[in-house]
Amino acid sequence: MKLAMIGFGQAGGKIVDKFVEYDKRHDSGIVRAAVAVNTAKADLMGLEHIPKDQRVLIGQSRVKGHGVGADNELGAEVAEEDIDEVQGAIDSIPVHEIDAFLVVAGLGGGTGSGGSPVLAKHLQRIYTEPVYGLGILPGSDEGGIYTLNAAxxxxxxxxxxxxxxxxxxxxxxxxxxxxxxxxxxxxxxxxTRFGVLFGAGEIGQGGEVAESVVDSSEIINTLAGGGVSTVGYASETVENDSSGGGLLSRLTGGDEEDDLDTAHTTNRITSLVRKAALGRLTLPCEIEGAERALLVMAGPPRHLNRKGIERGRKWIEEQTGSMEVRGGDYPITDSNRVASVILLSGVTNVPRIKELQQVAIEAQDNIDDIREESEENLENLINDDEDELESLF
Ligand code: GDP
Structure with a gap:
C-alpha cells in the first residue's frame, strides 16, 4: 500500500529516512511521500534520503532549533503552534494517491513523543484516509523520564x-x-518487518500474478477498529531457480517430485508461520485474544502455495481465538528468501505496557516529591535561619 510517512522527532525521522532507502532498494513502492518534522535542526540535517524541502523545523521561536530536551509537553505545544508549517509540507503530497498516513515517532523523547499525537489528531480532522502511528517504546534502561514520557x-x-x-x-x-x-x-x-507488511498490498500492477495476493484493503481492514498492533516475522533462505519447477522434475516430468516439492513448501510455510507468531514480536504480548490478524507470505512464487497459507491462517485462528484472520501472498520473483509476516491487531494482553505504566507512575511520584523537596531546600538555603536579612527588592 502507498503511504505518506511523517517522521516526528529524531527516531521518527531516522526511521522514515530508512524506509525511503528500503523503498528504493526493493522498489516496493510503499513510500509515496516522506516528511520529517523536528525541533532540532541538527537532527534534520543528519537525514540522508528524505528530500530537503520535506524537512520541517518547528518551534524556532521557542527553542531556536535546539530541540525540546525530552520535554514532551513542550513538544506537544510547539507542534500545535506550528502545525501550519507541517501542513505546508503535507500540502505537496498527492493525498488522493495514498492509502494511509503513517506517523512515526520514538515515544520516550520530547519532540516526537509530544508532537506525534498532535499531528495525528490534525490529520484525522483534515483527511479521510486512515492515520496510523508507529510508536517506538524506550528501553527500560533509559530511565524514568523516558518511561514516563512514553507512557x-x-x-x-x-x-x-x-x-x-x-x-x-x-x-x-x-x-x-x-x-x-x-x-x-x-x-x-x-x-524490514513493516516494509514487507506494507509492500504486500502494493503488488499487482505488472507484478507477479499469484494465487491469492494480499491487497491493501486487507491491511486496512485488519488495522480497522483501532487499538494496538504488533508484528511477527520469520524468514528462511531458499534456492531460487526462477525458471519454474526443479531441474529433476522437469527432466523426468515426474509428478512425484512435484508432490514432494509441494509438501516441502507447505511444511516450510507452516513452520515459518509458527516461528513468526511465537518468536519475538515488535511488541511482545500474548497473541491469544488478538482481535484481527493478517498473514503475509512473501517470497518467490514457486515457494508459496495456497495450502500452506491456508494452514497457517487456520493455526493463527486457533492460537488467537480470532474469527478475523486474513492471509495471502506477496510474490517477489527475484528474492532468495521466504518470509512470513504476521500482523496482530487489537492486542490487549500486553504485560510490557502495564510494566511501563507502573514505572511511569513511580517516576512521576518521584519527580513530584523531589520538586517539592528541592523547593523547600532552596528556601532553607537562601534565607537565613532567623530571617534577619532582607532582600534588596
Ligand atoms: P525526540 O527527537 O525528542 O523526539 O527524541 P528521540 O527521537 O531522540 O528519542 C526518543 C526515543 O526514541 C528514545 O528514548 C529512544 O528510545 C528512541 N530512539 C532514538 N533514536 C532511535 C533510533 O534510531 N531507533 C530506534 N528504534 N529508537 C530510537
Whole structure:
C-alpha cells in the first residue's frame, strides 16, 4: 500500500529516512511521500534520503532549533503552534494517491513523543484516509523520564490514530553494543518487518500474478477498529531457480517430485508461520485474544502455495481465538528468501505496557516529591535561619 510517512522527532525521522532507502532498494513502492518534522535542526540535517524541502523545523521561536530536551509537553505545544508549517509540507503530497498516513515517532523523547499525537489528531480532522502511528517504546534502561514520557504519549497517541503499531526497543536491545550501532540494527529490523507488511498490498500492477495476493484493503481492514498492533516475522533462505519447477522434475516430468516439492513448501510455510507468531514480536504480548490478524507470505512464487497459507491462517485462528484472520501472498520473483509476516491487531494482553505504566507512575511520584523537596531546600538555603536579612527588592 502507498503511504505518506511523517517522521516526528529524531527516531521518527531516522526511521522514515530508512524506509525511503528500503523503498528504493526493493522498489516496493510503499513510500509515496516522506516528511520529517523536528525541533532540532541538527537532527534534520543528519537525514540522508528524505528530500530537503520535506524537512520541517518547528518551534524556532521557542527553542531556536535546539530541540525540546525530552520535554514532551513542550513538544506537544510547539507542534500545535506550528502545525501550519507541517501542513505546508503535507500540502505537496498527492493525498488522493495514498492509502494511509503513517506517523512515526520514538515515544520516550520530547519532540516526537509530544508532537506525534498532535499531528495525528490534525490529520484525522483534515483527511479521510486512515492515520496510523508507529510508536517506538524506550528501553527500560533509559530511565524514568523516558518511561514516563512514553507512557503518557502512548495513551494519547492510541486515541488519536486509527491503529498504533508498536515497536519496543527494550525487547530488541542487545547488550555490549554502542547505542548508535544498536539503533542501526534495530531500525533495519523495523523497516524490514513493516516494509514487507506494507509492500504486500502494493503488488499487482505488472507484478507477479499469484494465487491469492494480499491487497491493501486487507491491511486496512485488519488495522480497522483501532487499538494496538504488533508484528511477527520469520524468514528462511531458499534456492531460487526462477525458471519454474526443479531441474529433476522437469527432466523426468515426474509428478512425484512435484508432490514432494509441494509438501516441502507447505511444511516450510507452516513452520515459518509458527516461528513468526511465537518468536519475538515488535511488541511482545500474548497473541491469544488478538482481535484481527493478517498473514503475509512473501517470497518467490514457486515457494508459496495456497495450502500452506491456508494452514497457517487456520493455526493463527486457533492460537488467537480470532474469527478475523486474513492471509495471502506477496510474490517477489527475484528474492532468495521466504518470509512470513504476521500482523496482530487489537492486542490487549500486553504485560510490557502495564510494566511501563507502573514505572511511569513511580517516576512521576518521584519527580513530584523531589520538586517539592528541592523547593523547600532552596528556601532553607537562601534565607537565613532567623530571617534577619532582607532582600534588596
Ligand atoms: P525526540 O527527537 O525528542 O523526539 O527524541 P528521540 O527521537 O531522540 O528519542 C526518543 C526515543 O526514541 C528514545 O528514548 C529512544 O528510545 C528512541 N530512539 C532514538 N533514536 C532511535 C533510533 O534510531 N531507533 C530506534 N528504534 N529508537 C530510537
Amino acid at each position: 503518557r504519549s502512548f495513551q494519547t497517541f492510541v486515541r488519536e490514530v486509527d491503529n498504533l503499531l508498536v515497536f519496543d526497543n527494550d525487547a530488541w536491545r542487545k547488550t555490549g553494543e554502542s547505542v548508535q550501532g544498536g539503533y542501526d540494527e534495530i531500525n533495519e529490523e523495523i523497516v
